Amino acid sequence: xxxxxNNALAxxxxxxxxxxxxxxxxxxxxxxxxxxxxxPNSWIYVGHASQLAKPGDFITANIGxxxxxxxxxxxxxxxxFYNRCPHxxxxxxSEPCGNTGKFFRCxxxxxxxxxxxxxxAIPLKKGYEGxxxxxxxxxxxxxxxxxxxxxxxxxxxxxNDNGVSFEDYxxxxxxxxxxxxDRSPVGKLAVVAAPIRYMHTCNWKMLVENQTxxxxxxxxxxxxxxxxxxxxxxxxxxxxxxxxxxxxYGPFMSPYEFYEQSGIRIWPNxxxxxxxxxxxxxxxxxxxxxxxxxxxxxxxxRAHEILGEVRHNxxxxxxxxxxxxxxxxxxxxxxxxxxxxxxxxxxxxxxxPDKLYERALMYNRxxxxxxxxxxHDDLExxxxxxxxxxxxxxxxxxLQRLYEAGEQAxxxxxxxxxxxxxxRNQFHAWAKFMTIDMGERIEAxx
Amino acid sequence: xxxxxxxxxxxxxxxxxxxxxxWQAWLDxxxxxxxxxxxxxxxxxxxxLQPSLMYEDLLLLKVRVERLAGERTFSQKxxxxxHHLFQAPQIIACDPEAGVFKARTSYIYTETRGxxxxxxxxxxxxxxxxxxxxxxxxxxxxDLVNFDAPFGNIQLFM
Ligand code: FES
Ligand SMILES: [Fe+2]
Numbered sequence: 233x234x235x236x237x238n239n240a241l242a243x244x245x246x247x248x249x250x251x252x253x254x255x256x257x258x259x260x261x262x263x264x265x266x267x268x269x270x271x272p273n274s275w276i277y278v279g280h281a282s283q284l285a286k287p288g289d290f291i292t293a294n295i296g297x298x299x300x301x302x303x304x305x306x307x308x309x310x311x312x313f314y315n316r317c318p319h320x321x322x323x324x325x326s327e328p329c330g331n332t333g334k335f336f337r338c339x340x341x342x343x344x345x346x347x348x349x350x351x352x353a354i355p356l357k358k359g360y361e362g363x364x365x366x367x368x369x370x371x372x373x374x375x376x377x378x379x380x381x382x383x384x385x386x387x388x389x390x391x392n393d394n395g396v397s398f399e400d401y402x403x404x405x406x407x408x409x410x411x412x413x414d415r416s417p418v419g420k421l422a423v424v425a426a427p428i429r430y431m432h433t434c435n436w437k438m439l440v441e442n443q444t445x446x447x448x449x450x451x452x453x454x455x456x457x458x459x460x461x462x463x464x465x466x467x468x469x470x471x472x473x474x475x476x477x478x479x480x481y482g483p484f485m486s487p488y489e490f491y492e493q494s495g496i497r498i499w500p501n502x503x504x505x506x507x508x509x510x511x512x513x514x515x516x517x518x519x520x521x522x523x524x525x526x527x528x529x530x531x532x533x534r535a536h537e538i539l540g541e542v543r544h545n546x547x548x549x550x551x552x553x554x555x556x557x558x559x560x561x562x563x564x565x566x567x568x569x570x571x572x573x574x575x576x577x578x579x580x581x582x583x584x585p586d587k588l589y590e591r592a593l594m595y596n597r598x599x600x601x602x603x604x605x606x607x608h609d610d611l612e613x614x615x616x617x618x619x620x621x622x623x624x625x626x627x628x629x630x631l632q633r634l635y636e637a638g639e640q641a642x643x644x645x646x647x648x649x650x651x652x653x654x655x656r657n658q659f660h661a662w663a664k665f666m667t668i669d670m671g672e673r674i675e676a677x678x
Numbered sequence: 679x680x681x682x683x684x685x686x687x688x689x690x691x692x693x694x695x696x697x698x699x700x701w702q703a704w705l706d707x708x709x710x711x712x713x714x715x716x717x718x719x720x721x722x723x724x725x726x727l728q729p730s731l732m733y734e735d736l737l738l739l740k741v742r743v744e745r746l747a748g749e750r751t752f753s754q755k756x757x758x759x760x761h762h763l764f765q766a767p768q769i770i771a772c773d774p775e776a777g778v779f780k781a782r783t784s785y786i787y788t789e790t791r792g793x794x795x796x797x798x799x800x801x802x803x804x805x806x807x808x809x810x811x812x813x814x815x816x817x818x819x820x821d822l823v824n825f826d827a828p829f830g831n832i833q834l835f836m
Contacts, residue, residue: 426826429826578729589727590727
């Protein structure tokens, strides 16, 4: 039974000022509508330009339910297409990445396409003479996605042709990507390895919310980070230098006051980040030679400005999180209402010492891997939430921490770091981008 | 004298300790400089500058073991159990003179928790050293056949 389809008012009603209805996490119809509306109306990350270094390089991804394909053309331009053959719909590229050479060739009947998507050749072309094929959509080749923006090598696309512009959508929030890129002495990042992949049997939004949930680490991660700190204290012996591993685990156990003071910054359209004043990434030891490289590249003042920005988690609504200080991007890819594929990417800072990449890889496997004890703590909570939300006892999830009456949506603000306001910010954006292209809402606004 | 049989027995004993959850005795099999490594690439050669699922020294393995029994380790309520099923270990090197002992073992690993059951296939490579009369693990490397698949939680040791 459709309760929510074409019913913007019913969808809006799921998001109250400081509560959301459990249907946003457990209702399969809501999930389908997210695939049909929320994801196409948003700007979605599909990959990094360094994955498309040479002409013919391609990557594949899914946006909502739709398979897409990005390629580097001979003239250097990046194009993004729907990953389906215009003949009978066969997926053109099946691997996560690769190089197709000068053209894509469909494996079914060998129609071929240039790397800009245009139709190159059809076997037995004569068979189409006089059929009016010139006017068919198939003659245009691969369907191109028009809204593609490559921002400092991060490739974003928006499927909806009438959506919010890239600049209006992200605004100032792009400063986190800027900071991550600027951390390379030559201002460049590179993807040189596949991501860590982790399957979560929970709704994708639970992961997104958790990125700015600062009241859980000292509780949920006592078992992992807490034990790491305890074992280190007991067994360190005469060594005084804290190993990298303990530096990475330790700050998770920081007290509430630490997180309160670190602060959260919110931006319009559901973006926001933890770690304004300081963060769990603030106190890593310097890596030999790196600061010198940065000073040489940017000058004393600018270099320290860049390195002094230690944002913790930046949520780019709807479904990625960027960690500038350790060069990680996590992509929360929705599979089903209760199933989410998490891909955690590490970028290499081009020109920086290997040790920085080593630390980023270590952070990624400590925190984001299916073998990560920190990851086990979090996933256990999401799975229990997915189960618990079936309860009819109370159908609302409470996001009221530090709520103030009359709180404004779609503004920039810096707030107490233990606030749930960024989650409220996300749900405001959620309702907006779910319904922005639904008939009724548009009529109501006019 | 370390023989091929000593190596094989060691590998069977290691799996048995894991299957019977004798974690402390398992940790005791490691050399102080020992490592446990699960690569994330095919025929991976570098555990440091290539991504891995695990690359842990003894301190980090102790953290894991201690955590399994922790009062607030919610992902172990209920507890996981595991099972190893082997082919006969293939001896790669058994050279007491040079102190080099290596074996590779093909196996199926099962991890279960509550009603969940996950199965993994792969190869364990053991790089062992002689300490006194016995062998210790210098490196245990686990190569899953589908290292690149998206797994759920893997909480115990393969
Ligand atoms: S389906 Fe692609 S060529 Fe026929
Ligand atoms: Fe967490």
